[in-house]
């Protein structure tokens with residue numbers, strides 16, 4: 001469904017993605033894990049069209065989408081939940097969802113958009129309670145749910161998630177991941193999930209890639225990755241550090 | 247003649263101030279719309295006002311079109327100029343830095359000014375008032391009906407503005423783009439179209455300011471700079487990017503100018519706005535109504 005072939009991306013002169021190749025098949029959940037600064041976010045931004053690719057090729061459903069702009073790619077069925085809960089903080093939850101649904105609004109009218117918002121309220125009941133509240137005043141977990149709901153309002157076939165668990169309590173992370181799994185069962189959504197929380201990500205993923213300093217260094221089934229000594233060491237280390245910090 | 251005279255003078259200055267202030271408010275709103283969508287100060291903002299005024303003069307005085315028709319045509323004409331400006335000079339820039347774009351807007355303002363001089367000449371142009379030119383009295387102050395038109399149209403524009411940005415999908419999309427451009431693009435909003443639209447709206451509001459003030463000040467091609475500067479002052483005092491702040495600041499600026507001109511000296515009237523702007527910038531760099539927080543959260 002999605003295929004990256006030798007993608008290279010830069011920030012100015014800094015070479016950030018070095019010949020990144022990966023693919024995601026229809027219906028799969030694939031996770032991309034790696035340390036801070038490895039280039040995970042850049043990979044997602046390159047796919048979603050927010051960051052332009054210097055060399056290489058990106059294909060989506062068999063079509064070359066390299067170089068297309070983000071707002072175009074959303075129409076083709078790729079939605080990204082960006083890192084750090086990029087919601088419209090000075091607007092209400094309801095307005096945020098409306099904006100998420102602005103494509104439905106344009107194509108199918110207000111009724112359909114409202115129906116879409118109601119679906120999101122079913123999925124995340126807390127958002128319904130908070131609909132008149134300013135998005136910036138939501139808790140971190142609620143903001144993340146809103147960000148996901150906004151992306152889902154674009155009716156994507158491929159969902160790119162960038163660290164949905166960042167800064168959230170384990171219980172909330174569990175809830176969010178459960179919702180993602182459920183969504184996948186209910187629809188034919190394909191997911192590319194970027195995570196630092198490798199444990200949680202590998203649990204719901206079919207396959208995973210490990211990224212280090214701009215390169216993909218490992219690709220395996222999620223189960224295999226979970227048992228992989230190298231991955232275990234790298235991420236156990238991280239988990240222990242987190243325990244210390246508490 | 248005694249206390250009554252004092253009050254009627256005061257009232258006279260207040261109306262005068264409201265009239266000036268309405269124009270500053272409209273110009274300032276124009277600045278803010280473009281500032282919010284691009285981070286730019288559009289130095290051609292004053293030129294939109296001039297174009298509006300001069301075009302209206304031609305349509306009503308030379309072509310004798312009815313006021314409402316001329317009004318609509320003029321606003322559309324200047325909006326198209328705004329769109330052309332964006333498409334021809336802002337949009338094509340390959341690596342747009344704010345500084346580069348601001349210099350472009352300065353260039354555009356010079357070009358528009360030159361063209362206006364070629365088409366309309368250097369002289370000032372008279373224009374009929376919207377309705378009667380007979381003054382009437384309120385508590386001893388003599389008021390022109392045009393003054394009421396100006397204030398009324400400002401109120402109408404502000405109402406439309408609020409409705410547009412809060413209740414239409416396009417308005418909300420523009421706000422979303424201003425708040426977080428990447429997030430807006432990820433919902434499928436075309437940010438470049440929003441920038442173009444912001445130039446159109448900003449030009450349209452500038453045109454309205456020019457149209458309503460021309461019967462009073464008699465427009466000429468070179469008025470843009472000072473009008474732009476005053477409007478910019480209002481935008482800064484109101485907190486750059488905060489349009490309702492700009493309206494309040496614009497009115498305040500106009501009223502203070504008029505009072506200062508009336509009670510202190512009319513020679514310093516134009517300097518007054520700049521003085522106020524400097525003082526505000528010293529005391530509160532983010533403007534009266536802009537908190538530091540708000541200046542980071544750009545909103546219309």
Ligand SMILES: Nc1ncnc2c1ncn2[C@@H]1O[C@H](COP(=O)(O)OP(=O)(O)OP(=O)(O)O)[C@@H](O)[C@H]1O
Pocket residue numbers: 011014016034035036037038039040041042043083196
């Ligand atoms: N806007 C930018 N300008 C310059 N360099 C950047 C920019 N964004 C990211 N980088 C650099 O690119 C590299 C990859 O960053 P990226 O955000 O993709 O990492 P990441 O894997 O998502 O990290 P994290 O897990 O911390 O989110 C880093 O070295 C970072 O410093």
Ligand SMILES: [Mg+2]
Pocket residue numbers: 040041042083162163
């Ligand atoms: Mg990242």
